[in-house]
Amino acid sequence: MMLALNMLNNSDIQNLGTVTNRILVVEDEESIRELIVLGLEEEGFTVVAVGDGQTALNKCQVQAVPAQEFPFDLIVLDLMLPQVNGLDLCRFLRYKGNHVPILIVSAKTTETDRVLGLEIGADDYISKPFSMREFVARCRALLRRNRLNTPVELEPSIVQFQDIILYPEEYRVMVRGVAVNLSPREFRLLELFMQNPRRVWGREQLLDRVWGMDFIGDRKTVDVHIRWLREKLELDPSQPQYITTVRGFGYRFG
Ligand code: CA
Numbered sequence: 363m364m365l366a367l368n369m370l371n372n373s374d375i376q377n378l379g380t381v382t383n384r385i386l387v388v389e390d391e392e393s394i395r396e397l398i399v400l401g402l403e404e405e406g407f408t409v410v411a412v413g414d415g416q417t418a419l420n421k422c423q424v425q426a427v428p429a430q431e432f433p434f435d436l437i438v439l440d441l442m443l444p445q446v447n448g449l450d451l452c453r454f455l456r457y458k459g460n461h462v463p464i465l466i467v468s469a470k471t472t473e474t475d476r477v478l479g480l481e482i483g484a485d486d487y488i489s490k491p492f493s494m495r496e497f498v499a500r501c502r503a504l505l506r507r508n509r510l511n512t513p514v515e516l517e518p519s520i521v522q523f524q525d526i527i528l529y530p531e532e533y534r535v536m537v538r539g540v541a542v543n544l545s546p547r548e549f550r551l552l553e554l555f556m557q558n559p560r561r562v563w564g565r566e567q568l569l570d571r572v573w574g575m576d577f578i579g580d581r582k583t584v585d586v587h588i589r590w591l592r593e594k595l596e597l598d599p600s601q602p603q604y605i606t607t608v609r610g611f612g613y614r615f616g
Pocket residue numbers: 389390391440441442443
């Protein structure tokens with residue numbers, strides 16, 4: 363949900379806080395699906411539940427563009443699904459630029475599945491069987507994080523994330539109200555991160571997007587630039603809050 367905060371008055375902002383969260387549950391095992399739906403409805407969420415990937419895709423495509431009209435605030439997604447599988451559904455949404463939080467719920471528990479799920483843009487992963495209490499807590503955490511971390515579009519092309527404001531056309535960045543000098547690479551890196559909050563990037567992907575295909579060198583270059591960027595953005599670069607390391611894969615912003 364992109365909002366121009368300066369166009370809202372206080373009562374609008376309060377209303378935003380009371381909107382019921384809408385959750386899409388995609389799970390083909392009926393018993394698990396019913397359990398999840400019950401658990402979420404008991405917590406006051408509005409739940410739409412479907413049993414296969416194609417139906418989920420249809421529900422998501424109804425109003426997938428523009429993103430602010432997207433009908434769900436969270437998707438709970440099983441991986442092994444008939445027709446369209448969970449990974450493909452997740453990949454499709456992210457490809458469309460949709461940042462709706464996605465919690466993968468799956469019996470697949472290997473490290474590879476986990477990393478792959480995060481790599482293609484899921485936000486969290488919980489393995490079956492799980493306790494309903496932990497599950498609901500994770501849903502709440504994702505919904506809360508999404509509300510806090512939704513980039514606020516002040517005017518076209520200006521991107522804000524918490525107390526970082528980036529002005530792409532002016533090639534300018536303000537951090538906690540202070541202008542910060544970034545090299546062209548650092549600027550491009552930050553722009554990419556801010557335009558894709560919570561997305562996990564592998565080093566190779568960052569090299570492709572920021573340095574270009576013709577870059578000759580090694581992936582350590584990315585780590586070095588991340589370190590420089592952290593020194594300029596973070597209050598405590600050794601405990602980064604903005605750019606976090608995703609072990610075994612790469613980096614995530616937000
Ligand atoms: Ca399944």
